[in-house]
Amino acid sequence: MNEVNIHEKYMHRCIQLAKNGLGTTYPNPLVGCVIVHDDKIIGEGWHHKAGQAHAEVNAIEGVSDVSLLKKATVYVSLEPCNHFGKTPPCADLIIDRSIKKVIIGSIDPNPEVSGQGVQRLKDAGCDVTTGVSQKECDDLNKRFFTFHLKKRPYIFLKWAQTEDGFIAPLEREQQGPVWITSPHSRQIVHKMRAGEQAILVGTNTVIADNPSLTTRYWKGSSPTRIILDRNLRIPKDAAVYDGKMKTIFITEKNSDNETDLIFEPIDFSEKVAQQICEIAYRHAIQSMIVEGGAQMLRTFIETSYWDEAFVFIGNTTFDAGVKAPKFTGTLVSEEKIATDILQHYKNPSL
Numbered sequence: 001m002n003e004v005n006i007h008e009k010y011m012h013r014c015i016q017l018a019k020n021g022l023g024t025t026y027p028n029p030l031v032g033c034v035i036v037h038d039d040k041i042i043g044e045g046w047h048h049k050a051g052q053a054h055a056e057v058n059a060i061e062g063v064s065d066v067s068l069l070k071k072a073t074v075y076v077s078l079e080p081c082n083h084f085g086k087t088p089p090c091a092d093l094i095i096d097r098s099i100k101k102v103i104i105g106s107i108d109p110n111p112e113v114s115g116q117g118v119q120r121l122k123d124a125g126c127d128v129t130t131g132v133s134q135k136e137c138d139d140l141n142k143r144f145f146t147f148h149l150k151k152r153p154y155i156f157l158k159w160a161q162t163e164d165g166f167i168a169p170l171e172r173e174q175q176g177p178v179w180i181t182s183p184h185s186r187q188i189v190h191k192m193r194a195g196e197q198a199i200l201v202g203t204n205t206v207i208a209d210n211p212s213l214t215t216r217y218w219k220g221s222s223p224t225r226i227i228l229d230r231n232l233r234i235p236k237d238a239a240v241y242d243g244k245m246k247t248i249f250i251t252e253k254n255s256d257n258e259t260d261l262i263f264e265p266i267d268f269s270e271k272v273a274q275q276i277c278e279i280a281y282r283h284a285i286q287s288m289i290v291e292g293g294a295q296m297l298r299t300f301i302e303t304s305y306w307d308e309a310f311v312f313i314g315n316t317t318f319d320a321g322v323k324a325p326k327f328t329g330t331l332v333s334e335e336k337i338a339t340d341i342l343q344h345y346k347n348p349s350l
Contacts, residue, residue: 007075010034010041011133014077015140016252017046017055018092018139023195023220024049027284029078029108029144033059035099035337038070043208056080056090061098070219073101077137079108079130091117094125104130105137110149137328146307147286152277154287156196157297157309158189166321167294168208177209180314184338187217192310196281196287198248202228202296212239213291224248224285230268248283250276297325308332308346315339332337 017032025031025047035043042065045058053061053079056076058060061070077326080090080102094102102121106112107130121128138145143154160180161167163238169178179186194215201213206227214222225240225247240247241261248262249255255263262283266275280288290300300306309329328344336342 006039007103007129007132009016010036010075011077011103013041013044014055014075014105015133015136017044018077018140020046021048026050026197026286029141030171031055031076031078033074033076033248035059035063035069035072035074037068042068042072046221051293054081054090060093067098070098070100073097073103075103075132077140079104079106079115079117080121081108081113082120086266089117089120092118094121094126100125101127103132105133106126106130106141106145109145110147142307144286146203147281151281152305153198153285155277155300155306155308156192156289157306157327158192158289158291159297159314160185160312160314161324162314162316162318162321164317164319165324166318167292167324169318169324170321172208177211180297180316181312182314182338183205183217184339185312185314185342188337189312189343190215191216191220192289193223194218196223196289197247198224198226198285198288200226200228200276200288200290200296203230203233205291205293205296206234206240208240208293210239212242212302214245223289224283226250226280226288228272228276248279250279269301273300277305283295294322294325301325301327302347304347307350308344310344311343311345313341313343 012033013034017206018030021030028047028050030045034041043059043063045055045062047055076093080094082089082091118128118130146154159167162180172178199213213225222245225245226241228250230252232251243260246260250264251265252265252268257263264279290297330348331348332344334341334343
């Protein structure tokens with residue numbers, strides 16, 4: 001195996017480790033690290049949670065024979081930090097432990113780092129290689145990169161539709177969701193929610209379904225709820241007013257903020273999707289699921305404010321109802337989930 005393949009092998013392991021932190025590291029990125037001596041991993045770790053030790057720290061602390069560090073190579077999926085945040089700089093730790101060879105996947109887009117970590121290592125005499133499996137490492141932190149480079153959250157569209165192309169019936173007997181997909185698909189949706197920072201729905205969806213927008217079918221934190229309610233028509237006894245998690249109401253009406261209920265005004269005659277993204281950015285939200293309804297989804301599709309889309313097609317028909325949104329996307333995958341089909345798309349314009 002040549003040197004390039006060796007580097008890619010260990011960087012792939014870094015990426016595997018980093019994914020363990022999805023949903024728990026915000027606002028920090030996902031990072032994995034392995035330490036290699038004589039083609040053997042002697043330490044590995046990942047960043048578990050903001051405020052806790054970074055991946056490099058966990059990997060170094062996992063090395064039983066610290067004398068090997070001077071002859072070891074550190075592989076890390078993202079550039080080691082060089083500034084004091086809630087934890088000390090990882091670049092300094094690598095230097096202090098006399099590790100002389102560092103292999104890096106992505107350069108950190110955060111202006112507080114952005115190449116400065118690499119420079120600090122080089123200035124200390126470290127042999128630094130960057131750009132190993134960079135595409136895969138960049139994709140690992142697509143949320144973090146989008147937030148810092150585009151000043152908006154990474155956006156997932158998500159909806160369920162019937163085999164005949166409807167996302168809701170014309171009429172319903174009572175308030176509450178009309179299930180299109182199987183419990184298996186609903187569990188996957190809750191897993192998705194646990195990995196993202198926010199979920200966005202519109203007024204009509206809340207009034208019709210009274211959703212809690214939580215992760216009750218999956219272990220993990222529930223996302224921040226963002227509710228578009230122009231005239232504050234949603235009744236105060238709705239589940240989204242339960243105060244169990246941070247909820248942002250986007251409206252044109254004035255209302256006083258409470259501890260976990262925040263009201264953000266926008267101009268509904270202007271670019272609504274862009275304004276929503278600007279509010280999410282101000283609240284340090286790096287990823288957002290747009291779940292509906294139809295008009296909300298169309299707003300983001302028509303302005304191309306989306307990155308990926310997940311379309312669940314249930315084994316049901318309505319014959320009539322609210323049509324599923326039409327969009328142009330690049331199909332990434334299609335898989336069967338119980339009686340349903342899940343299609344995954346990416347925005348071809350990105």
